[in-house]
Amino acid sequence: MNSRTVLGEKVPQVDSWLKVTGTLRYSFDISLPGMLYAKLVTSKYAHAKIRSLSFEEALKVPGVVAVATGKDFPFRLGIYVSDRDVLAVNKVRWVGHPVAAVIATDMSSAEEAAEKVNVDYEPLEPVLDVEKALEKDAPLVHEDLADYSVFPGFRPVPGTNIANEFNLVKGDVEKGLKESSVVIEDTFRIPQISHAAMEVQNSIGYWRPDNVVELWSSVQSPFATRFLLSKSLGVPLNRVIVHAPPIGGGFGLKAGLGWEALVALLSKKAGNRPVKLVLSRAEQMTSAPSRDLFLAKVRAGFSKEGRFLAYKAEFFLDAGAYADYTVNVARTAGYSAEGSYEIENVNVKSLAVYTNKIPTTAMRGFGHPENHWPLEQILDRAAHELKMDPVSIRAVNLLKPGFSERATGEKVREDEGNPEGVLRTAAGLIEIDKVENPSVPWTVIGKGLSMLVKAPSQPSNAAASAVVKLNEDGTVDVITGTGSMGQGTPTGLAMIVAEEFGVPLESVKVVQTEGVDTDRSAYTWQTVGSRGLFSDGIAVLRAIEDAKGQVKKIASAVFRVPEDDVEVSGGYVFSRTHPWIRKELREFANGYTFSDGTSVGGPVIGRGSYIPVLNTFLDEKGHGSNTVFHTYGATAVEVELNLITGEIKVLRAVQVFDVGKVINLLTLIGQADGGFIMGLGSALFEEIKFDDSGWVLNPNLTHYYVPRITDCDFEIKESFIETPQKDGPLGARGIGEHVMIAVAPAIANAVFNATGVKMNELPMSAEKVWREIMKQKPELFSKALKSFQESLKEVMAE
């Protein structure tokens, strides 16, 4: 035993060895005796009635067991709005909508048979554009919206394509705009993007003969999956078992309910044999959800001193065919639209809108990469108009912990963080005022920064729990509900436990590192929203306190001192007043046994739980209190822009976050770097492209490009500020999503500051930047080209 502290150190993930040796078992690796394989038959139309469906030929393929259609499974699914079907019933809502599933003894036969399922469609007029979907006579994607069940606080509008309407109102925005010296008005757009997790979604369902539904699935949040499945299928919660092995990347895609209802029902249909569904990458990108398309029309007013007087915004989130989760993304984009700033008058309307495109769901950042894209560019544009610099205009408007109030009416806590410190650190590290000379005259170097803030967007009762068990050799087992998806929570929890008991890190096992299981793990609401370390961390600390209390009680009898005189730390149990009376912690693990064989106490099992305090629903004006912590951050970049080709190259990046308390420095650096690169992908490259009929044109990682290591030839400097959150675990806050939120606006600001060219649309591909240069500042292109041509002449003249 030792008392060496590990907190704040660089500690590799506890499952690193299993990962790098290929030993960790993912759900994809699991095979059960008698297991069957499912293959989806998907829609070729964006919007069509299913006239008839025949599968006699498919059933003739050797190995085929059954074919299921939507009519077999009349259930509705969804977390916030139950707008999803298991398989299409009566009509299809997007190209890729699963209409049937073939079950066979092997994948090959299932694929062959799937091609022999004939569907007769009657095409309907599709709606593929978010603004057209809001027109009066637009075709309806969901005629039965009124009949769907809805979570409290959400407001679908039946008879329209509006899946949710959210409004945030503070003060009088029109008055604020009138009083403003500078008004920035523009339209911003972000396309649908893919989570592009390395592991595609895959699930095994086993509807056992005893009517227990067992699942092995690539899910982030097994308890939420269990709850939603139980609710949708009418099976009691304790007759649903969700096994959630570690997942190869989630990013929100695997939150909530995925394909679990389908595979469970297919298993039942196939005579209670286990059925496995593994999506191909193309299916992942056409039949499964992506991130929403985001359209923002904004007007922002500033006083001549740079005070943010008014923000009027309309957000339209194209939710695609299903908005079960995106209704909350839209709500979140709305209530957090003011970002890190105190704005005097706010009027934000945020709509989640159905269209006949691929459905959408949660994704890392959850509405914040969306709402920060316009907000953080507006500030630089206003600064430019007012002849201010990007740091000063932000500093003037930043929320002030202990004083400010958000537009929701929520007070900004004193211990919430140090936004100004974050801003100034980022500006300092990127040397925002230092002008850099480009290597060649046809490029320019620009610097830009963007602030960010985010809180978990979760229900007011998003709880967590933990169990801590001492073993007789001094090791400790920790049971939580948060599994491993590369985010590092199990390692962070292990470090907290090692620290609190004073045992070596290697002595702590977080059982859920190798998978969560709803029968055997402790409850946590979901592994989303950067909440894992915070919520589970508090629960674990409380479980440690509970376990220590049990040890103290036993030690009090052993030492013959009062309980409150007993201290547990550094791997020892001792009397505070008589510290020479001490024993090793391990001696108390299963109760204490005296030298004569008599014993006291019993096995030590600590339990702890957590639930947010004083959180409410938000009312019609968006008012209420719905957050547990906010993490502030800033991303700053130095980029080189080729004025001839429009190509943006990041030269240097800075990531600064107020994390409250550094638990694992290595995880933090990994998150900051990985998040930057993920943000870089959506900033420069990523876009799901559709044709006029709603077909996805790039359902593959060849033409849907995510950054490769060869795109990351630049330095990222990470810096972490520690303003402890009083009720956080050892003062810590979450960080998982924040790392990618500000990347795109920081790059756009760098382009703007170097050239004056405004980038309203993502991705900032070379072609798009080139077009904007040609449209907004053609003289920059001509000058650059001329200097390039001149450079060729010089070569020979020398």
Next chain:
Amino acid sequence: MSFGGPYFTLPKFKYLRPDSLEELLSSLHEHSGNAKIMSGGVGLLAFMKERLTAPEYVISISKVPELKTLQIKGGVLAVGANVHLSELESGSIKNSLPTLYRAVKNIADPTIRNMGTLVGDLAEAVPWGDAYPALISMEAEAEISKKSSSRVVPVNGLVLGLGQINVDDDEIISRALIPLRKVRGTYLKFANGSEYGLATVALTYFTEEKRFNLVIGSASETPITIRESDVDWDFDKDFGTNVEKLERYLQLNVNPVDDLLASSDFRKNVIRYLSLQAVKEVFLDERDQN
């Protein structure tokens, strides 16, 4: 590579792995029209998974010793069909065949280059391939073998269009033959948001003969070759004037495709940029060495 087919499995096929060239050519003869040749499988397996091809036989060349050789003979570098791309990333290739070296470095990533081959990249016959324009610019030839005979043809013209190649079903491109002459060269690829170049430029300058081939790839179904004579390039004249001629030629004669990766006018802009960069690199090198 992937186009987005929904399949998870490969179509059924029989796998053959001959131990000699003779055996390979016999197999190819026997199963002509029903067989595909595989080395690393980088292209073929992807095509099969997409159901773009479903051969009855897949013939692996991994155990054919004759196709594994990389040798210099009679002023020619012969690159066997089973020579992996990573084997071409050597210092000597860099010095003697800079166009080839740079093209290879631009293909996919190191792990794929350990599996894929130069001949495979050529045989895939995709307009965005990197090997084809580079080989054309170097004036390479292809040795094409079948059971009873073999022939040598210029690489230029071998690819007819997407997936179409001037090689019969019972034939294999056994070797790429690259002349070793005094050259300078470069290969530039503009890839932005894609695995593939939305335009590439291969430039090989034969210093003794004072002529060059500038080959534009990824911008049309088959590469566009521009020779010094096409642009009336005069090595005795002012460089700036020559560059202007090249620019004018590109402006008038190069009309790139419009597709998912880029529009025609943007490609045209990029092609000018790459071409001028290439010319600059190749001739700037010359000046430095003089």
